[in-house]
Amino acid sequence: MVDKWHHDINESSSIFQGYLENMFSQNKIGFKISYINNDKQKLQSVNYDHFKSLFIHEINSLLEKRGTEGYEYTKIQDLENGITIIYPKITNDTEYGDSGEFDLYPQTAICPKCHKYIRLKKPEDFCNCGVPLDQFTFVAFCDECGAHYPLDVTSNILNNCPKCKQKNSLRVINWQQADNISSYRVSCTNCKYTQPLVLFKCNHTSRQNHRIMSNKPQNKFRATTARAGAILHPMILTMPNIPTMSESTDKSFSQAFTHFFKQVGPELKEDLLYLPDFWSTLDTIRSFWEKKKVIDIMENSDITNSQSADIKVKISFIHTLISVAYNMVENNRSRELVNRENYGIDEIEECLDSVKNKYLDIREQQGVYLLDAHHESNNDDISPVKSIPESGYEDNGEYLEKLGIEKINFIPDFKLLQANIGIIDGSTRREVLLFRTIQTENKPTVYI
Ligand SMILES: [Zn+2]
Ligand SMILES: [Zn+2]
Ligand SMILES: [Zn+2]
Ligand SMILES: [Zn+2]
Structure with missing residues (x-):
């Protein structure tokens, strides 16, 4: 259809x-x-x-x-x-x-001539006035459970007439002020009996799946116009898309990380690798730093010992280690345990486990990245931080002093997700x- x-x-x-x-x-x-x-x-x-x-x-x-x-x-x-x-x-x-795709919403209208309330999907609701209909934009909203429905299912609109007993005949709507729902009245199409428009109470149970939406006492629906921002709001997270490596290696690193550490639970995140506590715990595990594979990877990176290194260097090192270990495992599934052992995966897991409750909320994560990035590395290829922007530099000394800011760091290609x-x-x-x-x-x- x-x-x-x-x-x-x-x-x-x-x-x-x-x-x-x-x-x-x-x-x-x-x-x-x-x-x-x-x-x-x-x-x-x-x-x-x-x-x-x-x-x-x-x-x-x-x-x-x-x-x-x-x-x-x-x-x-x-x-x-x-x-x-x-x-x-x-x-x-x-x-x-x-x-x-989008739909007309709400799918209700009023005939400007005879004032009948019309559900657009119900052919039997339409009148014969032959004039263009006005959309009826009010919907009923519950402040306790967030439910919202067309007014006909939450009010006396389309109820049976209490006087002449005609079925669903309270469908003519009149008002004093169009934008004030309390001035609305509903009348019987048959006997003209009229009463105020009354909104019912919400039982906080979903009409779609019968789930309980709230245990608050029942309260009356409130009529509100369905427009942007009046009923719904998107929940948006904004976070830096941390440019540790190129996008493609970062993606495979994330796969590797999930593979090795998923059993520790959903709280466990790559971002824990940024926590100073993770590194100070790892520092104390000698067996990790003595592993041949770990030493090999250290030699190929800028890290000499973990205390001295910049967080970017550390992250780059641990990303490489986990990615290389994952490649080995991918190539030979039967040697998974051996490779976990050789690359110190269990030790990393132990450290992650010890810091996993230090959950970083979204603002803290942004902060960790930005704060850690404040060290300017000698190795320009690794540090994303620059003291001078790549373009559009202006001397803002006066501005900094006025605001009490010591210094501004610039991160080129800083991406937000x-x-x-x-x-x-x-x-x-x-x-x-x-x-x-x-x-x-x-x-x-x-x-x-
Ligand atoms: Zn009409
Ligand atoms: Zn009636
Ligand atoms: Zn409710
Ligand atoms: Zn990453």
């Missing part, structure tokens, strides 16, 4: 319009994004494995927090396949429908955020 309220997103508007379920309006008509296409090729160019465990950790802790209000959720356990990552497809040509890890229903200032994951094919999905 052709759905005339459904549209395809062409060119670059999927990112312009934002995230899945994002509401937007154009020419005073409201829409909602229903699908965003995945650019598999572009996705391959991003080292998303590196961020997977971070996404999962952030999602799980937001769900856990919401769980304190009785929200039923499923914790993501599988670090490798627990989430889907999508790179929104942006096309510059006008290939129609390549970026995604933005990820949409879910949706917040309602206010972003609520103490417990009404966070939920975006599901595609029944899996939590992150858009980067």
Whole structure:
């Protein structure tokens, strides 16, 4: 069946319009994004494995927090396949429908002539006035569980008439002020009986999957207009895409890291390698530094002993070590244990395990990277930090003094990765955020 309220997103508007379920309006008509296409090729160019465990950790802790209000959720356990990552497809040509899809939302209207409330998917609701319909943009929203529904299922609109008993006949709507829902009244199409528009209480149970959304006392739905930012907010993480190596080696490193250390649990992340505590623990393990393979790799890197080295050198060293060990294992699965032993993987695991509870939140991770990068390395190829920008330098001595800043470091090609890890229903200032994951094919999905 052709759905005339459904549209395809062409060119670059999927990112312009934002995230899945994002509401937007154009020419005073409201829409909602229903699908965003995945650019598999572009996705391959991003080292998303590196961020997977971070996404999962952030999602799980937001769900856990919401769980304190009785929200039923499923914790993501599988670090490798627990989430889907999508790179929104942006096309510059006008290939129609390549970026995604959107639907008219809400799919309700009012006839400006007879004032009948019309569900656009119900042919029996339509009147015979023959005039263009106005979209009815109010939806009912629950502040405690974030549920939102068309007004007809959460109010007395379309109820049976209490006077003449006609079924679903309270469908004529009148108002004093169009934008003030409390001035709205509903009337019977049959006997003209009229009562105020009344919103019902929410039982905080999902109508889609019957899950409990909140254990708060039942409260009344509130009518609000469905427009961008009024009901939904994307949960966005922004983090530096740490340029330790070239993108391709970084990606294979992340695979290697996941392979060796995934059993330690989702909390374990590559970023723990940046913690000073990781290195001071590793320093004390003599057997590690005496391994022949470790010494070999040290000789080929700038590291002489771990204390003296800059964090960039250390990271480069440990990345190489883990990647080389993984290559050996990939080439000969039967010698996995031998190679773990030879490359000190167990010792690294032990150190990671000892620091894994020092979880770095997103801001701290940014800080660790930026702070660690403040050492200027003598080896210009390794240090990403420059005291002079590669272009556009201006003398800002006066500016620095005024702001009490000692020095500015420049990191060329500094990249930030933005990820949409879910949706917040309602206010972003609520103490417990009404966070939920975006599901595609029944899996939590992150858009980067
Ligand atoms: Zn009409
Ligand atoms: Zn009636
Ligand atoms: Zn509710
Ligand atoms: Zn990395």
